[in-house]
Amino acid sequence: MYEIMSADEAIRLIRDGDCICVNSFVGIENPTELHEALYRRYQKMQSPTHLTIVSSAGFGVWDDEHNAEGYIREGAVDKLICGHFGAMMSTKKLVLEDRFEAYNLPLGCISHAIRAQAGGLPGALSKVGLDIFVDPRREGPGINRISIDDSLVKHVEVDGDEFLYYKLPKITIAMIKGTAADRKGNITFDDMFMSGDALSICQAVKANRGKVIVQVDRLVATPSRPRNAIIPGCLVDAIVVAEPQERNEAYTALTGSFEIPYKEWHTWNEKINDLSQKQRKNNIPANIIGKRAAQELRVDDIVNIGIGIPETVARFARKSGMLDMITLTVESGGIGGFPVSGEAFGAMIGAASVYDMANQFDLYDNGGLDVCFMGALEVDKYGNINAHRGTGAFAGIGGFANITAKTPTVVFCMTFNAKGLEVTQEKGVVTIHKEGEISKFVEKVSSVSFSAKRAIENGQKVLYVTERCVFRLTPKGLKLIEVYPGVDMKKDIIDRLPFEVEV
Structure with missing residues (x-):
């Protein structure tokens, strides 16, 4: 039987060595009061300690002084297992310091492994992750030098076919945010942007004789x-019960509490961008890329669009009228609306449906998308992509690996180089005024997020759209298939590649 408790009382249910599973999505729907109470207790008692924390999509609030950042920084946690670290501002830095x-x-693989525990199974099989960094035959999932646990991901064969087997520690504590x-004691999520893995987490915790703690608004x-x-x-x-902070109408709209028809999506997106003070500068290279990439959309496509440069695809799809003829999705479980970016990433304007995150990744893993548009940090001569780890920086793979693993058409949207690139386009003619200092095309990517070899075996169509040209993946590697008007193929493309490509 549940009990109504204060946050400080509820946190006493957590013991040293527990494995906590947090239901959140990057920077949204965190049970912040529970995290703050845990930090207070740790500061006072130096307990609980030796904690393990699992989260499919990460847990942060884009502020290194709030949520879990304090108790992680001060040593309460021994191990983190996450799909994404982007909103955990101090934590993602400490990771690289071997603290x-x-x-x-991969986000979806954690979600499915949680669901496996809920069903009394130790782990989950998946094709996702084969031949990318998480594959133990390559790097494995450890981010730093002390992360050497080889039980989390194993390469296995079943009936003559190969898989990765994802196995999480036994989850003993659930920390969840709900509405009411x-x-x-039944928990609803009516005013939430998503429900994530909430039910699976609770079922897994109960299967492991653990404790479920839920923060609600009322x-x-x-x-x-x-x-x-x-x-x-x-x-x-x-x-x-923790009284919620007052929400602006724009964020309330993301809960689906009232209908937002297609013709109003853009208006509401502008309101949200204004609230987050998101700069909407005229990024000419991104516009060139987005306009070309949007040509890959077809009527009735089911689509995922990544953050960053790929977001411009939606802008040009709206201008052409195609946006109203496709179905957009977001990893947290939303379908049929318009995903927002920035600090509210994971929420959706005008969603037709929001279901459990594990179900969304069932769709992604089984090839249910028609096309996806993703960003990239590096691409090599084989067509492999690094999208999750830069030099001295780390955010994580998130849903990228699941989304790109089996989608029939994968479009990478990326500038040819970065840091200082200056480009203009007039009447369709591209002029490169200044090259960037950092080349995106390298002999070998530093870490593999997307395996070209797997894509070829799967028969996927893979394009690499830049501000000056388009490449296509072939069994031999990259093939240059388009050069934009105004671009000198030899000077602006071939001579700037560290490897040869088919033309």
Whole structure:
């Protein structure tokens, strides 16, 4: 039977050595009050300690002084297993200083491994991750020098076919944010941007005889409609009521509390960008890339668009009217609306459906997308991509590996080089005024996020769209298939590549 507790009381359920699973998505829907209470207890008692924390999409609030950052920084955590570290501002830096063990697994594979535990299974099989960095035959999932746990990912054969086997430590504590709890302890997510892995986490924790702690905005007297109760009260141990911060109307819109028709998507997106003070400068190279990449869209396509340069694809799809004829998706579980970026990434304007994250990755892993548009840090002569790890910096693979593993058409959107690139386009003619200092095309990528070999075996169409040309993946490597008007093929492309390409 659940109990209503303060955050400080609920955190006493956590013991030294526990494995905590946090239900959040990058920077949204974090149970912040629970994290803050855990930090207070650790500062006072130096306990709980030797913790392991698992999160499919990471847990941060883009602020290194709040949420879990404090107790991680001060030594309460021995091990982190996350799909993405982007919103964990101090933590992602400490990872590279070998302060604790840290592992990066594909977001969807963590989600599916949690669901496996919920079903009484030790782990989950997946094709995702073969021949990229997480494959133990390559680098393995460890981010730093002390992360040497080889039990998390194994290469296995089943019925003559190869897979990666993802196995998480036994989850013993759930930390979850919900909207409301009724008098039976049932938890709803009505005012949330997503429900993530919430139910699977609770089921896994109960299978492991652990404790489920849920932070909610309010208590309600009337029982929830059965289909709206994501977590049944019988799985909950502690409910913590924490009055939410007041939300601007633009963010309230992302909960689906009122309908936002297609013709208003752009207006609401502008409102959200204004709130986050997101700069909307005229990035000419990105515009050139987005316009060309958007030509790969077809009517009725199911699509995923990554953040950064790929976001310009949606802009040109809207201008052409194609945006209303495709279905956009986001990793957190949203389908049929318009994904927002920035600090609210994972939320969706006008979503038609928001379901469990594991179900979204079922769709991605089985090739249910028609096309995806992703960014890239490096590409090599074989067509391999590094999209998750830069020099001296690390964010993580997130859903990238799942999204690109089996999607029939994969379009990488990237500038030819970076840091100082200056380009203009007038009447369709591209002029390169200044080259960037950092080449995106390298002899060999420093870490593999996308395997060209696997893509060829899968029969995927793979394009690399830049501001001056387009390459296509072939069994021999990259093939130059388009050069834009105004671009000198030899001077601006061939002579700047560290390897030969087919033309």
